[in-house]
Amino acid sequence: MKEFNMGRISTIETMGALDGPGIRTIVFFQGCRLRCLYCHNPDMWDDQGGYEASAEEIAKTVARYKPYYGEKGGVTFSGGEPLVQPEFLLECLKACKAKGVHTTLDTAGYGFGDYDEILDNTDLVILDIKHEEPAAYQRITGCSIDGYLAFKEAVNRKHQAIWLKHVVVPGLTNQSAHIKALKDEIYSFNTISKVELLPYHTMGVTKYEKMGLFYKLSAYPQMDPDKLKELQDSLLRCDINGGLTKK
Numbered sequence: 001m002k003e004f005n006m007g008r009i010s011t012i013e014t015m016g017a018l019d020g021p022g023i024r025t026i027v028f029f030q031g032c033r034l035r036c037l038y039c040h041n042p043d044m045w046d047d048q049g050g051y052e053a054s055a056e057e058i059a060k061t062v063a064r065y066k067p068y069y070g071e072k073g074g075v076t077f078s079g080g081e082p083l084v085q086p087e088f089l090l091e092c093l094k095a096c097k098a099k100g101v102h103t104t105l106d107t108a109g110y111g112f113g114d115y116d117e118i119l120d121n122t123d124l125v126i127l128d129i130k131h132e133e134p135a136a137y138q139r140i141t142g143c144s145i146d147g148y149l150a151f152k153e154a155v156n157r158k159h160q161a162i163w164l165k166h167v168v169v170p171g172l173t174n175q176s177a178h179i180k181a182l183k184d185e186i187y188s189f190n191t192i193s194k195v196e197l198l199p200y201h202t203m204g205v206t207k208y209e210k211m212g213l214f215y216k217l218s219a220y221p222q223m224d225p226d227k228l229k230e231l232q233d234s235l236l237r238c239d240i241n242g243g244l245t246k247k
Contacts, residue, residue: 007088009058010043010050010080014065020104020124020163022073025062027092032081033110035142036130037216038169040204044080055088059095066101074102074123083111083151086118093121109151110143119158126163127155131173132185140172152189159191168223168231169200183235197232199223 008030016026031047032039043049062075075096082089082105093103105118106126119125130148131137137145155162164186168174186195200223208215 005054005056005088005091006052007055007085007092008047008050009053010041012058012061015068016076019076019078019106020074020126021102022070023065023068024073024076024104025065026076026078026106027058027062029077029079029082029085029089031084032079032108033084033143033147034081034108034130036108037140037172038167038200038204040201040207041080042204042207042211042213047084055091055095058092059099059101062096062101063099066099069102072102074104076104076106076126078106081108081110083107083109083115083118086112086115090118090121093118097121107151108141108148109155110141110147111151115151115154116158119154119160122160124161124163125155126165127151129164129166129182129185131178132181133178136173136178156188156190162189162192163194163196164189164192165196165198167198167200168228169217170221170223172200172217172220174223174227174231179231179235186235195235197228197235199225199228 010028010030012028013026016024019026028044030044030050032045035045077089077092096103102123103121104124104126105122108128108130130140131145134145137143137148166173166182186192200220202222205215205218
């Protein structure tokens with residue numbers, strides 16, 4: 001990839017504990033090709049939004065909090081979708097690795113081109129599986145599943161350390177047949193260490209209203225936490241080493 005030192009950032013959060021292992025700085029990239037029905041950050045779709053920053057500036061901010069990271073923490077690049085700014089993402093990853101910071105990529109796996117060098121500089125991928133079936137994937141995201149499959153192929157080929165997540169929407173992605181197929185999709189990855197089902201919520205609706213956008217899932221209820229736990233328990237279990245095994 002060519003050197004491309006500047007990129008567009010939406011915001012940076014510090015001392016995060018939900019976006020990868022340990023305490024982390026989360027860098028939210030602007031831009032996303034997907035238009036997920038339940039997206040709670042439509043303000044990050046525009047690749048010209050946010051503000052401009054250099055990889056050096058990002059790495060300097062990330063390194064400032066290094067004393068808090070301990071052995072497990074570090075930086076997580078999220079969005080939006082970091083993979084839509086691949087050159088800038090790569091420069092950020094390299095700059096953070098040069099400072100001895102653990103790097104995590106939180107992604108839907110939908111970007112542009114060759115992912116090998118990006119993955120070479122990524123310690124952990126957190127991959128959001130939108131759906132395993134092509135037609136349902138298209139309905140949920142507005143895009144073909146082919147982009148996701150290309151990233152999945154790269155991750156498996158590189159034996160990338162990976163966590164998987166999936167949003168459960170009542171009436172859309174909570175059917176038993178889908179959960180069974182999702183389990184098969186999960187175990188088609190060769191290096192998974194964690195899987196998490198996430199509850200659908202409506203916290204992003206106010207953003208749609210402010211932006212004058214129609215929210216397509218207004219008639220769908222939020223996911224019940226107890227029912228989500230039941231689905232999570234039926235989907236997987238952990239062995240004594242913390243890895244995932246088929247049930």
